[in-house]
Amino acid sequence: MRLRSTIDFLLYDWLKTEELNSRPRFADHSRQTFDAVMDICERIAREKYAPFNRTVDTQEPQFDGEKVILPECTYEARKAFAESGMLSAAQDYEIGGMQLPYTVEAAANCFFAAASISIGSNMLTSGNANAILVHGTEMQKQVFAANEFNGRWAGTMCLSEPQAGSSLSDITTRAEADGQGFEDDPLGPRYRLKGNKMWISSGDHELTENIVHLVLAKIPGADGKFIPGVKGISLFIVPKKLVDTEGRLTGERNDVALAGLNHKLGWRGTTNTLLNFGEGKYPVRGGAGALGYLVGKPGEGLKCMFHMMNEARISIGMAASMLGLAGYYASLEYAQNRPQGRPIGEGGKDASKPQSRIIEHADVKRMLLAQKAYGEGALALNLYCARLVDEQYTGSPEAAGQAKLLLEVLTPVAKSWPSEFCLEANSLAIQIHGGYGYTRDFAVEQYWRDNRLNMIHEGTHGIQAMDLLGRKVVMDGGKGLQLLAGRINASIERAMGRAQLSAYANHLAKALAEVGAATKSAWATGNPQEALANAVPYMQAFGHMVLAWTWLDVALALLDKDEELAIAAHKGGIAAMRYFFHYELPKIGGWLQVVKSRDMTCAQMREEEF
Amino acid sequence: MRLRSTIDFLLYDWLKTEELNSRPRFADHSRQTFDAVMDICERIAREKYAPFNRTVDTQEPQFDGEKVILPECTYEARKAFAESGMLSAAQDYEIGGMQLPYTVEAAANCFFAAASISIGSNMLTSGNANAILVHGTEMQKQVFAANEFNGRWAGTMCLSEPQAGSSLSDITTRAEADGQGFEDDPLGPRYRLKGNKMWISSGDHELTENIVHLVLAKIPGADGKFIPGVKGISLFIVPKKLVDTEGRLTGERNDVALAGLNHKLGWRGTTNTLLNFGEGKYPVRGGAGALGYLVGKPGEGLKCMFHMMNEARISIGMAASMLGLAGYYASLEYAQNRPQGRPIGEGGKDASKPQSRIIEHADVKRMLLAQKAYGEGALALNLYCARLVDEQYTGSPEAAGQAKLLLEVLTPVAKSWPSEFCLEANSLAIQIHGGYGYTRDFAVEQYWRDNRLNMIHEGTHGIQAMDLLGRKVVMDGGKGLQLLAGRINASIERAMGRAQLSAYANHLAKALAEVGAATKSAWATGNPQEALANAVPYMQAFGHMVLAWTWLDVALALLDKDEELAIAAHKGGIAAMRYFFHYELPKIGGWLQVVKSRDMTCAQMREEEF
Structure with missing residues (x-):
């Protein structure tokens, strides 16, 4: 309720999001349709996400050697989310989308993030499908992107490698043309990939019929050597299970093997994996290497993958903001109900009086107001950036150009600031709970652990700072x-x-x-x-x-x-x-x-x- | 090694600790005896503590309804610590101590804290025994304090209650005289206690033959009512198992029952308990209530308990400092070995060159130097405070008076500053590790979780600040x-x-x-x-x-x-x-x-x- 009214104010009174409806793309929309989407998301988050946030923390993903085991609630949450249409909320009608403004999509996703940040990892599927939509062939869009948007399949982003975390120019996953006629595959030029990918979120699971990996790899030159630097990097679609041009599973498993799950400090509802491509565990069609289909041009992999980077970084900023606000709401409720001590001042030390609720202590108020200022401020900034994304795509040429430029400058802040200061907010939420906050009987310690990831993924703090300055x-x-x-x-x-x-x-x-x-x-x-x-x-x-x-x-x-x-x-x-x-x-x-x-x-x- | 040389410099070159040997109390000591103690502690910490720090994190204390189950390493660590004599390092020879300066005792304890902060909780036993030594009768000293110092028994501090965390004036544990002749018990005036105590560290376990609880409770007046405020609080020795005047177990269990273990964010090697006193689970000697022996005078309980407060707070400051330095050493080693990217500047972006180790990046150096400044600075301040404790007890009257006054002002800082900024240091240690730091395969995430407790226990940040200003x-x-x-x-x-x-x-x-x-x-x-x-x-x-x-x-x-x-x-x-x-x-x-x-x-x- 509190989050909803804050979002409503920012969306309508501050950002005037309704005005977008005068643009052709959003002409069918109104505040009513926006509100309806928000209602649905708020309800699904309340029913399918929030009650299971601790469950996914304690029942971490397990790997039995063949399959990843996740708690039942994760399946339910994924199903409800996919059925809501949110995977393609901002997409064109023709691909099954709702043509919602990105601002509204981002706002509606807040409810899921605040309820359980790690139970869903749908941002990756949307981002993956979006990249294919922009850079892929018609066939790739129909077969892969469309089946991600409709919820049948999930997607990943396979960038990092064990020896190359933030330094993508140092990846060594190799992609070689798959024999004669490799260029004629209707799904795209066909390559054989070999290499190891690290930190892959949702890299393996049974939540969906198939998983579409988007993989950065290098095509060697005639001399067998890689072009140094990021210019040698290309992008490939590597499905977990092979599919035909109708999007049907062929029954063949591709050679993508889960090598291990990372056991994390938090964010445990999402599997995080080490994947081996083409190591031979699942040999495919008599050759060595996992089958992959080139997306876009060779050597332009990073450009294709980073197309969606601003949105991805706004998502992280939003995740951090929502964790900050979740801690704020939890500690506010605690402070309103926990009696302890007496405030300073007239008669305050009179121990014969009943204890006060801790919200009456000045320092508790300070810690609450700090959380509010951090969390709501971070939410506002990220919604502002989301609004710029809409401007970039649907504004007048001048407005679009300005929005693009502003986004360049603001995105590092929108991602990094909440990940630092909403983490601090979570620490204050623990502090307000006192000893109870240090136990796993209360939610706040998990928010703090979950939030610690945000300064690391999607470009570390140091990388954001170098990008900015x-x-x-x-x-x-x-x-x-x-x-x-x-x-x-x-x-x-x-x-x-x-x-x-x-x-x-x-x-x-x-x-x-x-x-x-x-x-x-x-x-x-x-x-x-x-x-x-x-x-x-x-x-x-x-x-x-x-x-x-x-x-x-x-x-x-x-x-x-x-x-x-x-x-x-x-x-x-x-x-x-x-x-x-x-x-x-x-x-x-x-x-x-x-x-x-x-x-x-x-x-x-x-x-x-x- | 690195920690040892830092401590040596601070102890001998900065604080001139050797000069204490000119005082009668420390006349038998020399740098050689100090070094020998440090050698032993460093070795025990290396062999019995450090290898098991993750073990005690993953094998949390369990309660089977009768007994607390701890991993074997905890028994080994406790045994080695007790045998080292460190429980009574600073005590008089006549009670079996070494008459070491407190400064040296505090420095030597650093090695345990850095190796595994939660596997031992010996500070509480020493503090408990010390309070009895100062305020107890001769018999109480011989029976209780001596058997804690020699390692046979452990001790606790039972202050907080579920409804009264930081607000001790609101405790409701009741102590009533145990019938006729209650004052003539050779172990001290005998009372029956009823109440619940929360957040009791090491409140139950099988590590030692017996546990000596020091319990704050209120003796009602003739009208059955409590005196409001802290003036109504008295201090009692409540042994888990009853003992005779020779310190032998009588075979009777006292009515102290473990009601539950707290499941914490970190610091998991130490049990943290909710204890019920006198609820009737273990009825004793045909009466209702747990048997307890008054320490000091009625109504002076808080004074007696807080006698050791400065030392207890220095211990917390030291714990936070050591966690900060443990993270510093871990991230320094990681940064020296992890290749990733290339530093800015001449040819830095040349991807054909091999990757650099991350210690060559300016921002990694910044995060390392910050940790060093926080951790070593905090250690220095706490050793300075420990040196003031020695001055307070063995200095000239004028010096002692000044030391006491300085300690009053500095203790809130010595406790709170490391708990805030060495926690920040631990966050930087995670950041240096990147994604690896967010996994449980590396030590740093545990340091961060363990350290989060220090802003809460022994007086929260807010309480320290009110005390200071x-x-x-x-x-x-x-x-x-x-x-x-x-x-x-x-x-x-x-x-x-x-x-x-x-x-x-x-x-x-x-x-x-x-x-x-x-x-x-x-x-x-x-x-x-x-x-x-x-x-x-x-x-x-x-x-x-x-x-x-x-x-x-x-x-x-x-x-x-x-x-x-x-x-x-x-x-x-x-x-x-x-x-x-x-x-x-x-x-x-x-x-x-x-x-x-x-x-x-x-x-x-x-x-x-x-």
């Missing part, structure tokens, strides 16, 4: 940063006209100037080693500035709707904004100090000095 | 704070004379002034509700200032020993100091802002606004 804020002479500054200044200007917000507008203007100056100082020598030595502190400061802007802009919408703040929830939103400006924004000075001075204390450490 | 820095007109400022200024003055340190001395002087000013501003209105509304941000800033001082003072010792910094480890120590001043100390401005302005944003939140 090394590429995004400097590309095209800083065009993206200028565009963002323009949007921020527009909010500042509006806020200046509001007595309740003008002081905050000034603070934000100062923060924006500080971040701008630090960006310049970081690059003052033009030496990337110096500029990027403190990319993570830069990203932390940049992120806090962006979140302060987000909160100020949300506050404008709150006052637009309810100037007197007669509704308690709106007053609370303003309080969260104030919290962010009073308690959080002042932190940017500390982070930027080392950026501005191009501090090399860390970078110059020699190994033997540690 | 509400009591410690203002008591006696701020005498403690002034004394600390004097010590800090002495370090500043020395550092001013060193070219390599003078700039840092200036930074620290500024930080000290800022903290002092914020303390005044917080209390400017004299209203505790306003002053303490931001006690936690105050404690964070105060802690960072104290740690900056600690590092500056350690840096002085490093330069005293090796002015040229010819030894790489010493150079690394100076780098950690620089890291702390460049990256961490600037953060205090952000924290202090709300303290200085007595910001009530959080405190004034109304429940319905969340």
